[in-house]
Amino acid sequence: MTDSDRRWDGDVNEAVVEEWVAETTPFERVKEVLLSTTTLQYAGEIAERARVSEPSARKHLTTLTDAGLAETESTGRGTRFKRSRETLALQRIRDIHSELSRAELVSGIEDLKSRIRSYQEEYDATGPDDLALELEPGDDWTVVSEWRALETDLDVAQAALSLYDFDPDAAGRGGSATDDSSEGAFGEDSDGLSA
Known part of the structure; x- marks a missing residue:
């Protein structure tokens, strides 16, 4: 043997x-x-x-x-x-940023916003918390969870998108790779896709 x-x-x-x-x-x-x-x-x-x-x-x-x-x-x-919660959030942002191109992120953000608008129109509510105030104990609460998840996913996707413009070495420009203050890492608006 x-x-x-x-x-x-x-x-x-x-x-x-x-x-x-x-x-x-x-x-x-x-x-x-x-x-x-x-x-x-x-x-x-x-x-x-x-x-x-x-x-x-x-x-x-x-x-x-x-x-x-x-x-x-x-x-x-x-x-x-x-x-820490921040560690998990930053890891999700990093993972999404490394896995998806800028175009894929923009498309995903547009889809998330469309789905959120559908909930707003269908339930005549501005957000999941407004909807939760209207629901009764016997109602289907899964939509509240789904809506909250969409909003969280949108926040993460927008943060990942902002990393495409982020340049930590851009001294005097707030970390943005451009002079346009409406773009860049966690700016007010990144390609018009802010919440």
Whole structure:
């Protein structure tokens, strides 16, 4: 029997974790775990998932909190951590910006605005909160959630579009790559597609 004929009896999950530990630093593992943490957790819980000691996790979590990547909550038992909402929003904006061309973003924004206008006309409401005030307990509330999701998607798409004009090295122009103050990163209007 050759080595290639023998079956491996190990745990594939543990093998992947061992490889992850071998190829990353403790800081990288704590950061990766934090960025996937959506509910508040103590440093010990994050340390266990990151395969680091609790003091090491606490030190790295403090650094990540100072950098704005984590939200915290102090309790009688210590501090709990989770990824910050801003981190998630910025990641979504970055992902969309890298995946879609300017033309695709413009088209998507136009579609989102059209869908929002349809809700406004169909329900004779200016926004999902206005609609929620009109609905009764037995009514279908899914449209309120869908409308809110459309508005969030529109905000993210507009922010991603604004990155096409953003030039952080454009000194004296507010970070815009052009002299037109109506364009650029998070400006008032980007190609007339603001909310």
